[in-house]
Amino acid sequence: MNAIELSSLSKFYGNQCGIESVSFAVKKGEIFGFIGPNGAGKSTTIRTLLGLLTATSGKAEILGMDTSNEGARIRERIGYLPSEVDYYSEMSSKELLLYHAAIYKVADAEKKIQELATYFQLELDRPIDDLSYGNKKKCAIIQSVLHDPEVLILDEPTGGLDPLMQNRFFELLERQNKKGVTIFFSSHVLSEIQRMCDRAAIIRDGKITAVEDISTLLSKQMKMVRLVTTSVNNIVLPVGALNHHQSGQKHTFDYVGPTQDLVIWLSSQSIIDVTLSEPDLERIFMNYYQS
Amino acid sequence: MNSVIFKKELKRNRKNTAIWTAIVVVFTALILSIFPSFSEMGEEMAKLMSSLPEEYAKALGMDEETWSSIIGYYGTYYGIYIILLIGIFTASTGATIIGKEERDGTAEFLLTRPISRGSIVWTKLMALGTLFIIIYGIQTLSAVIGLLIFGEDVNWPVFTTMHVHGFFLVGFFTASGVLMSSFLSSKLNYMGPVVGLIFGGYFLNAISMAVEKVSWLGYFSPYHYLNLTAKNGVLELNLITCLGASVVVAVFLWISNKRYLSRDIVG
Numbered sequence: 001m002n003a004i005e006l007s008s009l010s011k012f013y014g015n016q017c018g019i020e021s022v023s024f025a026v027k028k029g030e031i032f033g034f035i036g037p038n039g040a041g042k043s044t045t046i047r048t049l050l051g052l053l054t055a056t057s058g059k060a061e062i063l064g065m066d067t068s069n070e071g072a073r074i075r076e077r078i079g080y081l082p083s084e085v086d087y088y089s090e091m092s093s094k095e096l097l098l099y100h101a102a103i104y105k106v107a108d109a110e111k112k113i114q115e116l117a118t119y120f121q122l123e124l125d126r127p128i129d130d131l132s133y134g135n136k137k138k139c140a141i142i143q144s145v146l147h148d149p150e151v152l153i154l155d156e157p158t159g160g161l162d163p164l165m166q167n168r169f170f171e172l173l174e175r176q177n178k179k180g181v182t183i184f185f186s187s188h189v190l191s192e193i194q195r196m197c198d199r200a201a202i203i204r205d206g207k208i209t210a211v212e213d214i215s216t217l218l219s220k221q222m223k224m225v226r227l228v229t230t231s232v233n234n235i236v237l238p239v240g241a242l243n244h245h246q247s248g249q250k251h252t253f254d255y256v257g258p259t260q261d262l263v264i265w266l267s268s269q270s271i272i273d274v275t276l277s278e279p280d281l282e283r284i285f286m287n288y289y290q291s
Numbered sequence: 292m293n294s295v296i297f298k299k300e301l302k303r304n305r306k307n308t309a310i311w312t313a314i315v316v317v318f319t320a321l322i323l324s325i326f327p328s329f330s331e332m333g334e335e336m337a338k339l340m341s342s343l344p345e346e347y348a349k350a351l352g353m354d355e356e357t358w359s360s361i362i363g364y365y366g367t368y369y370g371i372y373i374i375l376l377i378g379i380f381t382a383s384t385g386a387t388i389i390g391k392e393e394r395d396g397t398a399e400f401l402l403t404r405p406i407s408r409g410s411i412v413w414t415k416l417m418a419l420g421t422l423f424i425i426i427y428g429i430q431t432l433s434a435v436i437g438l439l440i441f442g443e444d445v446n447w448p449v450f451t452t453m454h455v456h457g458f459f460l461v462g463f464f465t466a467s468g469v470l471m472s473s474f475l476s477s478k479l480n481y482m483g484p485v486v487g488l489i490f491g492g493y494f495l496n497a498i499s500m501a502v503e504k505v506s507w508l509g510y511f512s513p514y515h516y517l518n519l520t521a522k523n524g525v526l527e528l529n530l531i532t533c534l535g536a537s538v539v540v541a542v543f544l545w546i547s548n549k550r551y552l553s554r555d556i557v558g
Contacts, residue, residue, distance in 0.1 A: 013555075047556070047557075050403050051402070051408075052398075052399060052402055052555070052556040053555045053556065053557070054555060071407065071408075072405050072406055072407040072410075073405070075403060075405040076405035082399055082400075084396065086396025086397055086399065086400070087397060087400060088303075088395075088397055089395070090303065099295070100404070102295045103293070103295050103296070103404045103406065104404075
């Protein structure tokens, strides 16, 4: 059974397209990535799934229930971590989390909140308005898992978190997933998707352009190569090289293909220096589809 | 109705409600406490009244009874100030009790809890109704106490009718505030439209009473249908208008609910 299933889901704001004919399925127990540049339609898809937006057409189901008419029952069993965290400014983190726990009727709420707050180093008694964006995000993370949801929907979850907290968050997700929680992980950071997900859907301009296993994506994944050779002579580029530019001894090109092949090719060159980096998403998308 | 959200709404609005309630109670106490001084100057006040332009006195709902009986005096101030104050509080709270969640970005948090939108809207409206009853009930109680302390031979049937009419009048303003917010942008400051609605209604009625030529303007004012001042010691309860006002309030809230159920929370 699929935990999440979208069939030709569309959302238009008047004539403006938010998402169009979005279809994919997330299996139960899977960590599924949802990746695309800012403004591609990730949040619109999530907000439509959650019933914050009314779909123009198409259908979405979570845990076998239709999101258009069983929203409240669905939300009993899911946790949602929003990208932008706006909470009641008059409350402290603890009050907000207790409020959340009261709505979900969470047993031992105070104890659970304290454990998670300690884990994420969140000061519970400070007013939400006084918290930094990162601390608000920690509060949002805690509320998303406090009621032991079966499905976690995460929208740009790591924004504002420092690397240590990001690691703790990923560990928490791994523990949740081991317990059988399905995770829908939306992000524009490719490395996060690579680390966490089994499969991913790529969205661009409101349309799904691919649903792939991460291993397949990785095999097609692009590296940006900058190298300085010992001479100004032309070099024979490896298979999978794109957009090559040369300026004297300096070469830059994008590479799409197995990393091992690139390393073998590099070892055959006379090189002074080499830098391999992850290009921005727009570049990856462009080359991904070209290749 | 969701009891967790209901309690939170009451808690969230308690400070504002306490402030506004204190204002109307102090105002009620003040106006009633100075009545004995006015009544002692009965003849002088009657002279002063007769020197006022007739249209002006009519517009303010003043007549001989304003100075000769405590209920006539109270009714004048009740219609002008107390209804306006309570109306501004309940209508502005009605306008913001749902819209504020959108404006502050907290609607996303609330609407992603396991509660239907309908339940959230009705819970908030129930909380609004409770706040309305609290302020209205306490003001009525303070008026009863004030009348008992400062008045003699209080015409209680007139007082009761006045407060029943006032209740429906404020109910109408409150529902109008809720309806207004369901149509207007959540980013708008609702205080202006709310004050405009209440003062507009009051002045339309005042002008219609003062100037016969434009008496038809009164039909556009809720004050015209729910009279708050006694004539010759009589103020009859207008049950049909009260029933009509209840229907209008129910329709306003139903339309608002429909609007909120289908509203996109863009974020």
